[in-house]
Amino acid sequence: MWEISQVFCMGILLSLSVIDIHFRRIPVDILVMASIAALVYQGITRQAGLWMGGGGAGVYLPQADLWMAAGGAGVGILFLLVSKVTREGFGYGDSWAILALGIYLGLWGVLDVLAGTFCLLAAASLICLTAKKMSRKHTIPFIPFLAAGYLLSVLTGGR
Secondary structure (H helix, E strand, O other): OOOHHHHHHHHHHHHHHHHHHHHOOOOHHHHHHHHHHHHHHHHHHOOOEEEEOOOOOOEEEEOHHHHHHHHHHHHHHHHHHHHHHOOOOOOHHHHHHHHHHHHHHHHHHHHHHHHHHHHHHHHHHHHHHHOOOOOOOOOOOOHHHHHHHHHHHHHOOOO
């Protein structure tokens, strides 16, 4: 069963997909609001800490979920750096969407989504290239594949 936060996230990704396909630009205000919503979600729903170990011996790791969210944000920041280095060969809007998704899903969740995203993107690119529907210079909107990767992750048991 889908959680409300998953439906909300999928709705944002689908809206951004339509915008990305039609305009090839992603509005910054939507991305900023999505990032703020992800931060609020993390602040409201996540545990304050994590006890690692059994019995009386163990280690308390405070803010474990916040560290996972920070790791997910780190993935987004890495993609923002890729956007800067490639002079938007990989767009800033795409990177910012990964940043917001990383805050929402955490490190392992966003890596799971990105693995599915890049597999789907590679398959679609290979099909289009072999069918001579596009050349190597052609650009493909990324956000629809990010939405499909997120959907794939949710359907296979991810958050």
